[in-house]
């Protein structure tokens with residue numbers, strides 16, 4: 001038979017461990033931490049084709065994660081996809097002439113935005129737009145182009 | 158013998174009670190009255206339904222027909238809430254003790270008090286120790302039920318039954334398994350509680366001598382019927398064969414010792430036919 | 433033949449009657465919730481015997497399952513050069529499925545059977561009856577706090593199971609097999625959604641907590657009050673609760689992860 005006090009302490013420890021586990025699942029395992037961490041600045045970029053890019057997809061520089069995609073919509077004026085990014089506040093020295101490309105991690109992995117730094121001395125800040133962009137490589141398009149150029153080459157020969 | 162119908166001096170009144178477990182008839186038209194302030198005993202051979210009768214009075218079983226009135230209320234017709242209200246006025250000591258095995262002796266006795274009153278813990282402690290003192294087990298208040306002997310467990314159950322000073326107390330076999338000294342103490346205790354607090358006591362027992370000494374009135378039941386009733390002295394002097402057999406503990410007589418069964422010889426010969 | 437049909441019919445009737453009693457029982461239990469809220473200490477005592485005492489088996493099983501997942505998934509993923517996806521693969525399996533389900537099965541075996549045996553023995557030794565005669569409703573005093581404790585404990589236990597499992601997978605994947613530390617966590621974070629995956633897993637475990645506690649308490653309360661009856665009810669708790677968990681898991685998964 002345990003004393004009431006011992007029981008209550010053990011139950012307290014149990015509940016604390018349980019809540020810690022939930023907290024870990026939320027912050028360390030899932031993406032809730034990226035919701036919470038709102039500080040940073042927003043920039044936009046327009047792409048001809050975003051492929052399989054999704055909201056919450058990572059944004060990285062030299063392979064290091066520096067931010068994420070917060071919104072994607074279609075811009076009727078330019079007939080392009082407009083992507084909103086949030087960049088973590090501490091990465092505030094990204095030259096304004098940097099370029100953004102959509103890459104795929106691994107052969108079948110998910111897509112992410114990679115930023116290649118430019119040479120300007122001025123840096124991106126809240127509300128700026130990354131002008132140089134490179135769309136996602138769409139596998140079907142590439143195969144189509146390859147076949148087309150091959151066929152064209154054959155006829156000219 | 159006087160007729161005692163429906164008057165307010167009757168606390169518990171049973172009329173035309175019929176009850177059966179499946180096909181086995183337990184009561185076949187039983188009338189009983191339990192007077193306020195008196196000690197009334199139900200006696201009868203093992204398995205006649207004495208415990209069942211207490212459960213009827215407590216509202217845990219419903220009769221097939223007939224009436225059970227307690228303190229003017231018809232028990233089978235009460236709602237659950239009303240029944241629980243009524244039970245607060247009843248104490249019951251179970252044949253097996255029915256102590257809560259997860260609680261100490263102290264907590265067992267304190268249980269009904271804590272459930273139904275808001276007394277401060279200090280007062281509860283005094284009250285519980287008083288009740289335990291009365292059954293001679295104050296020193297055992299820290300023990301768990303598993304550490305008690307059968308007789309001690311029953312005494313704790315008795316202390317618990319009287320913890321709330323109810324209006325009436327039902328004792329199911331209070332003397333069985335007790336040493337002679339304890340039997341004496343419990344007898345005195347039942348009588349004393351009954352008289353000083355003005356309670357009504359209902360005892361179920363086989364122990365003719367003890368019961369005769371402390372009861373005001375005795376009902377003898379057998380085979381689903383009341384086969385005799387009266388004050389102990391009247392019953393002892395009764396000429397009826399049934400009553401004499403029971404009161405004097407004779408093995409053979411009109412009261413059957415056996416559970417109802419087909420003829421012995423046929424049963425044995427039939428044996429091959431069973432699965 | 434007729435005998436056989438009769439037995440079938442009686443079996444069906446018994447089952448329906450049992451289902452009816454079980455529903456009434458749940459209703460009665462739920463009606464006891466206000467009284468439980470008035471006495472939170474009763475729940476704490478039960479959280480101890482239901483939750484704390486199940487903790488060790490949950491920790492050990494969670495760690496073992498996570499480590500095995502790490503090993504097995506690594507072997508498959510490495511063939512595609514996708515071992516960076518080990519993190520999300522382990523986490524999604526645990527958070528969506530294995531965490532809630534395995535924790536519920538262990539809970540049924542460890543805590544459910546104990547609940548049934550406890551209540552069944554209380555019934556067999558007339559403790560419940562005695563309580564009723566003392567004008568205390570055992571449904572409110574005994575059953576309802578245990579039910580609440582069960583419903584609270586299982587989600588915590590299955591969160592612990594998943595978290596420990598992820599750590600076990602991390603230990604094997606990153607520690608032993610050399611998967612990149614940063615990729616393990618960042619891939620996991622970008623692929624596991626808090627609402628779609630973690631929260632749905634928690635909802636599953638709440639449902640399982642209700643089911644297992646209900647089955648266990650009802651089997652105890654409805655037991656044939658003998659030694660044999662209690663032992664049979666205990667077995668039945670483990671079997672019924674496990675089957676119910678597995679069946680419900682399929683339905684819940686179909687409802688929750690339809691479009692993911």
Ligand SMILES: Nc1ncnc2c1ncn2[C@@H]1O[C@H](COP(=O)(O)OP(=O)(O)OP(=O)(O)O)[C@@H](O)[C@H]1O
Pocket residue numbers: 178183201202203204205206207208209210252
């Ligand atoms: N739940 C039950 N189902 C079927 N029959 C029962 C049940 N409980 C008791 N009985 C039967 O009812 C009869 C009366 O039982 P009860 O317990 O009232 O006897 P009793 O007079 O108290 O006996 P004892 O003096 O041995 O305690 C017994 O013959 C028993 O076989």
Ligand SMILES: [Mg+2]
Pocket residue numbers: 207208209252329
């Ligand atoms: Mg009896």
